Amino acid sequence: MSAPPPVPPRNLVAMLQVTDMARSLAFYSRLGFELRNTHVPDGTDNDGAPVWAWLEGRAADADEGQ
Template sequence: MAGTLIRSLVPLAHVRDVAASIAFYAHLGFAVENQVTPDGEESPNWVWLRAERAELMLARASAPVIAAEQAVLFYTYCDDVAATHAAFIEAGLEPGPVATPFYNPGGEFRLADPDGYTIFVAQI
């Protein structure tokens, strides 16, 4: 089985507007690694983002994205949850309050992306 095990996983989420999502995720430290803009279009329809060891692909949805029907949560990790929370407030991103549930005494908070996907930002 050596050599056949999965070595990485990159989620792909469908979004309304890839360019708007690129701008949002830039506030979280993500940069564009690769993108595709179809001939004759001004905006990309697919992008691969990276922030240190975190990767995410986004593709333009072919139907409306309904936040309540998205059964996925993105967990992200930071070194200082209070400082990250404050930076997101300063950037106008409207993060939820910092909580310290039993499973994460370092603290975490929720953030919604432009399509309503839930992003947890945690310090562990």
């Protein structure tokens, strides 16, 4: 019995480590990416700023994390 054929990936998402989330989101917005989701952890002292974001572009997606 042979192994089933491999399933090709439908998309690939880059995970980008950033030091300034607001600045990074503004930069990628100017490149045409749209903000789709964010995560703000409970009980932190980061003034409600997200520590993770999902950006969607026409040809690529990106995740950002601090």
